Amino acid sequence: MNLTKKLSDAFNEQIKAEMWSSNLYLSMAVYFMDAGLDGCAHWMKKQTAEELEHAHKLIDYAVKRGGKAVISQIDAVPAQWDSPQAVFEHVHQHECRVSELIDKLVDLAIAENDKATQEFLRWFVNEQVEEEENAKGILDQFNIFGVHGLYCINHDLGKR
Ligand code: MG
Numbered sequence: 001m002n003l004t005k006k007l008s009d010a011f012n013e014q015i016k017a018e019m020w021s022s023n024l025y026l027s028m029a030v031y032f033m034d035a036g037l038d039g040c041a042h043w044m045k046k047q048t049a050e051e052l053e054h055a056h057k058l059i060d061y062a063v064k065r066g067g068k069a070v071i072s073q074i075d076a077v078p079a080q081w082d083s084p085q086a087v088f089e090h091v092h093q094h095e096c097r098v099s100e101l102i103d104k105l106v107d108l109a110i111a112e113n114d115k116a117t118q119e120f121l122r123w124f125v126n127e128q129v130e131e132e133e134n135a136k137g138i139l140d141q142f143n144i145f146g147v148h149g150l151y152c153i154n155h156d157l158g159k160r
């Protein structure tokens with residue numbers, strides 16, 4: 001059974017969203033490189049690579065299931081933030097938004113009665129729990145230690 005047109009189109013939207021995320025984190029990596037915070041930049045570069053992997057996972061599955069994977073133009077991403085903490089606030093907010101997108105995709109897979117896709121998307125549902133938790137954990141450190149914690153946070157993130 002092939003992916004329905006609706007699901008195939010929704011996968012393409014998600015592929016685009018994951019690629020946009022990858023670019024967002026790359027832009028954040030540049031922000032941190034400019035600020036001389038190499039540990040934070042390293043964390044963002046890992047994140048960039050992971051988001052691209054997510055896009056590839058979706059592409060591979062869509063093609064395997066007879067969908068039409070389309071690589072479309074990616075909108076511009078932000079390039080400036082007020083502070084390192086503001087960057088991680090954006091990360092957390094963004095990952096919560098991505099979780100909503102994944103949930104909607106699951107809803108559609110249920111509506112289209114596509115059990116295999118529901119099963120496939122389970123990995124993404126779990127991944128989003130981790131993504132939100134990771135971002136929240138870093139934000140907590142900023143809230144506890146403030147700007148003075150930046151040295152330690154930068155050092156820790158460099159070990160990812
Ligand atoms: Mg992702």
